[in-house]
Amino acid sequence: MPLAKSTADHIKDLAQRYPSKQSAIIPALWAVQHEQGYVTPEAMAEIAEHLGLPASLIEATASFYSMFLTKPEGRHEVVICVNAPCMLRGADEMTAYLGRALGVRDGGTTADGAITWHSTIECLGACGGAPMMQVDHQFEENLTEERIDAIIERLRQPVAVAAPAPAAASERPKRKAPAPRRTRSES
Amino acid sequence: MAAVQTDQVTLTINGQSVTVPKGTLILDAAKKIGIDIPIFCSHPKMAPVAVCRMCLVEVEKLPKLQPACAVYVADGMVVKTTTEQVGKYQKDVLGFLLINHPLDCPICDKGGECPLQDQTYQYGPGASRFDFPKAHFDKSVPLSDKILLDRERCILCWRCTRFSEEISGERELALIQRGTNTIIGTFNDEPAQSNYQGNWTEICPVGALTSRQYRFISRPWDLDRTASICPACSMGCNIQIDARSNRIGRFQSRENVAVDDSWLCDRGRFSFPNFQRQGQERPRVRRNGSLEEVSYEEAIAFTADALKHAGGQVAGWASPADTNEELFLFSRLFREVLKSAHLDHRSGVVADAEPDDIALPIADIERCDQVVVLGGQGVIDAAPVLHLRLFKSERKGVKILKVGVTEGKRALDAIPAEAQAIGILATEADKQAAVDLQAKLAKKVKGSVRRLIVTTGPNGRGAKDLGILPHQGPGYASLNGRAGRGRLQWPGAGVKGLYVHESSPLHGFVPSDAESMWLSTLPLVVFHRFKASPLDEVAHVILPGHAFTEKYGTVTNMEGRVQRIRRGIDAEWVREDWRVLQQVANALGASWAYESVEEITGDLVRELPPYAAVNQEARVLWSEST
Numbered sequence: 001m002p003l004a005k006s007t008a009d010h011i012k013d014l015a016q017r018y019p020s021k022q023s024a025i026i027p028a029l030w031a032v033q034h035e036q037g038y039v040t041p042e043a044m045a046e047i048a049e050h051l052g053l054p055a056s057l058i059e060a061t062a063s064f065y066s067m068f069l070t071k072p073e074g075r076h077e078v079v080i081c082v083n084a085p086c087m088l089r090g091a092d093e094m095t096a097y098l099g100r101a102l103g104v105r106d107g108g109t110t111a112d113g114a115i116t117w118h119s120t121i122e123c124l125g126a127c128g129g130a131p132m133m134q135v136d137h138q139f140e141e142n143l144t145e146e147r148i149d150a151i152i153e154r155l156r157q158p159v160a161v162a163a164p165a166p167a168a169a170s171e172r173p174k175r176k177a178p179a180p181r182r183t184r185s186e187s
Numbered sequence: 188m189a190a191v192q193t194d195q196v197t198l199t200i201n202g203q204s205v206t207v208p209k210g211t212l213i214l215d216a217a218k219k220i221g222i223d224i225p226i227f228c229s230h231p232k233m234a235p236v237a238v239c240r241m242c243l244v245e246v247e248k249l250p251k252l253q254p255a256c257a258v259y260v261a262d263g264m265v266v267k268t269t270t271e272q273v274g275k276y277q278k279d280v281l282g283f284l285l286i287n288h289p290l291d292c293p294i295c296d297k298g299g300e301c302p303l304q305d306q307t308y309q310y311g312p313g314a315s316r317f318d319f320p321k322a323h324f325d326k327s328v329p330l331s332d333k334i335l336l337d338r339e340r341c342i343l344c345w346r347c348t349r350f351s352e353e354i355s356g357e358r359e360l361a362l363i364q365r366g367t368n369t370i371i372g373t374f375n376d377e378p379a380q381s382n383y384q385g386n387w388t389e390i391c392p393v394g395a396l397t398s399r400q401y402r403f404i405s406r407p408w409d410l411d412r413t414a415s416i417c418p419a420c421s422m423g424c425n426i427q428i429d430a431r432s433n434r435i436g437r438f439q440s441r442e443n444v445a446v447d448d449s450w451l452c453d454r455g456r457f458s459f460p461n462f463q464r465q466g467q468e469r470p471r472v473r474r475n476g477s478l479e480e481v482s483y484e485e486a487i488a489f490t491a492d493a494l495k496h497a498g499g500q501v502a503g504w505a506s507p508a509d510t511n512e513e514l515f516l517f518s519r520l521f522r523e524v525l526k527s528a529h530l531d532h533r534s535g536v537v538a539d540a541e542p543d544d545i546a547l548p549i550a551d552i553e554r555c556d557q558v559v560v561l562g563g564q565g566v567i568d569a570a571p572v573l574h575l576r577l578f579k580s581e582r583k584g585v586k587i588l589k590v591g592v593t594e595g596k597r598a599l600d601a602i603p604a605e606a607q608a609i610g611i612l613a614t615e616a617d618k619q620a621a622v623d624l625q626a627k628l629a630k631k632v633k634g635s636v637r638r639l640i641v642t643t644g645p646n647g648r649g650a651k652d653l654g655i656l657p658h659q660g661p662g663y664a665s666l667n668g669r670a671g672r673g674r675l676q677w678p679g680a681g682v683k684g685l686y687v688h689e690s691s692p693l694h695g696f697v698p699s700d701a702e703s704m705w706l707s708t709l710p711l712v713v714f715h716r717f718k719a720s721p722l723d724e725v726a727h728v729i730l731p732g733h734a735f736t737e738k739y740g741t742v743t744n745m746e747g748r749v750q751r752i753r754r755g756i757d758a759e760w761v762r763e764d765w766r767v768l769q770q771v772a773n774a775l776g777a778s779w780a781y782e783s784v785e786e787i788t789g790d791l792v793r794e795l796p797p798y799a800a801v802n803q804e805a806r807v808l809w810s811e812s813t
């Protein structure tokens with residue numbers, strides 16, 4: 001699926017902003033992910049073309065950073081911390097329970113396409129609320145089995161009807177709305 | 188003297204004092220005094236990355252161990268490479284590197300020449316302390332039709348990815364994923380296209396990247412290694428013929444900084460199957476329409492007799508893969524004995540030939556400030572290793588202009604008048620365009636303008652030098668109006684016989700349609716060759732000869748460097764080509780008495796003094812003046 005013209009134009013613009021074209025790879029990957037929900041090899045090849053870089057470099061970057069998705073995933077993304085403080089407060093049990101509650105393993109997506117358990121993760125800096133997990137860039141702390149059930153219940157709700165996203169984009173199964181602080185405000 | 192000293196630093200390594208230029212790595216300073224520091228990721232042709240941590244050494248006053256491959260020497264530095272702490276770190280680093288390594292040395296092609304294996308023996312722990320399951324990946328993933336990748340064996344030294352980035356510039360290989368999941372791969376697992384992939388296997392310090400052709404062929408210690416020259420093109424890259432039980436297993440690179448800078452292209456490296464011999468063969472002579480096996484004596488007598496009958500109307504074609512010694516005798520056989528000037532080594536129309544005496548040496552490409560590649564990719568395709576030299580030069584700041592053959596004007600306009608040193612590269616088919624551009628540039632700029640013409644075949648340059656041409660004698664001597672006809676004119680020139688000598692199927696006599704018609708009507712075709720070809724069907728005599736990889740002699744590369752090729756394969760039942768040529772000549776009344784190739788070389792040098800370069804493997808310089 002080729003990139004939308006606006007995304008392609010944005011990437012071409014990015015290419016002009018840095019002394020080294022390589023510096024534009026991450027913003028370009030964000031742009032693609034915001035448009036298509038994940039980054040396909042075709043999109044990587046297109047980024048490479050727009051930036052005048054070898055495609056291998058785009059894949060190397062996209063695969064290095066865990067925040068870039070290379071395959072379609074659920075509407076919501078969950079990562080759960082297994083670092084030491086969380087572990088001391090029961091992260092192992094919570095991780096096992098999360099798997100049972102979702103019915104998928106680490107890396108899997110629920111059958112209804114609602115939730116992807118992206119991975120376990122090391123410290124996110126919320127040790128005060130250990131054990132914790134992150135749902136669509138929001139922290140969920142002081143986890144218990146009941147809290148996990150409640151969160152999953154909430155995430156399984158169908159997509160809100162009045163989505164603020166533009167009509168064209170809402171036709172595609174969006175994984176999530178772009179995180180505001182990472183979105184460039186383009187004129 | 189004082190100025191020199193400021194550029195030098197003196198340091199102590201393991202109690203020994205050593206003085207080296209500023210900007211030397213600890214690793215290289217140690218090497219200079221014979222101290223071996225184990226390495227995996229470091230490579231002399233690439234920038235340091237210090238990712239494998241194998242070369243950690245103690246440097247006084249620095250709190251932690253330092254990677255010798257990435258730390259530059261300083262005056263008064265005190266380095267220790269054999270302390271207890273260094274030894275412990277070497278063991279630990281190897282322990283880590285081996286965590287996921289499958290240790291399948293018994294079935295690994297690299298076993299026996301593997302730095303990981305060797306250094307584990309020398310510096311490593313005797314046993315693993317790692318109790319958990321190893322990470323597993325697919326074994327033998329094809330990266331292309333040439334190379335297999337075993338990701339379990341990979342220790343992520345980045346040598347191959349750095350080659351792809353720094354040496355070939357293609358950036359096909361990359362590190363995909365991160366941390367323990369890191370793998371080497373191509374974009375989207377697409378097959379690698381590079382023409383330099385064989386080098387990846389050579390620089391891989393483990394058995395991760397292996398050649399499909401050499402897979403399970405041999406153990407390194409079973410190989411007979413012969414220093415020779417690559418038969419594929421006129422670059423003259425130095426190779427090592429690795430043979431097992433008298434069959435070629437592979438070609439490996441052999442560093443010659445002036446020519447190949449230690450790399451080979453895949454076309455050359457993987458060309459060796461063309462030189463495998465299929466069984467024994469005897470000379471054959473055509474009687475009553477069919478070829479009959481005869482002895483060499485009989486075949487030589489038949490040949491001489493038939494050539495005599497053809498009188499002066501015989502043509503001779505010698506391949507641009509023959510040695511200088513063979514070409515020298517071939518030329519004498521025609522010019523002196525048969526009194527014919529219908530000599531050629533070319534296949535198509537080539538605007539030949541004056542000496543390329545002001546040729547740009549390959550290594551000097553790096554020292555130009557502007558290089559015009561006239562014909563662009565066509566020039567690279569003719570001698571692929573040139574690309575690596577051009578890319579290296581480009582990284583050093585040389586401006587490379589790739590233009591089409593007809594776009595010389597563009598190069599002329601683009602090069603500023605104050606340019607100091609200009610190089611022009613072109614294939615011999617486009618020599619005239621290169622000569623024209625050279626003349627125009629010489630008028631425009633102050634600096635020197637030199638050209639490098641890519642000749643055809645590993646000894647096309649030698650064939651020109653030695654006068655395997657219809658219009659010029661040895662040493663480009665004028666024939667004073669007694670020029671012969673070139674290959675393209677032979678049909679229709681009243682030629683009554685043809686002698687073809689070829690040493691390589693890569694540069695054989697391939698008849699055009701018109702020539703095929705002509706050949707079938709010729710009363711005499713002598714085919715003195717290594718490998719059977721369709722020419723066998725029209726030949727009246729077939730004289731088996733040695734392949735490029737089976738003979739001893741010298742060849743001249745595109746820049747005029749005379750280098751020695753040696754017998755990598757022993758085919759002693761085949762009579763040496765020079766001996767057969769001599770016997771044919773003697774049967775026709777000559778009285779040559781060469782006993783060895785060296786004697787022929789000696790005569791050759793007496794006739795063509797510039798070929799004294801042969802003794803230094805140096806360049807033949809016909810005249811240094813313009």
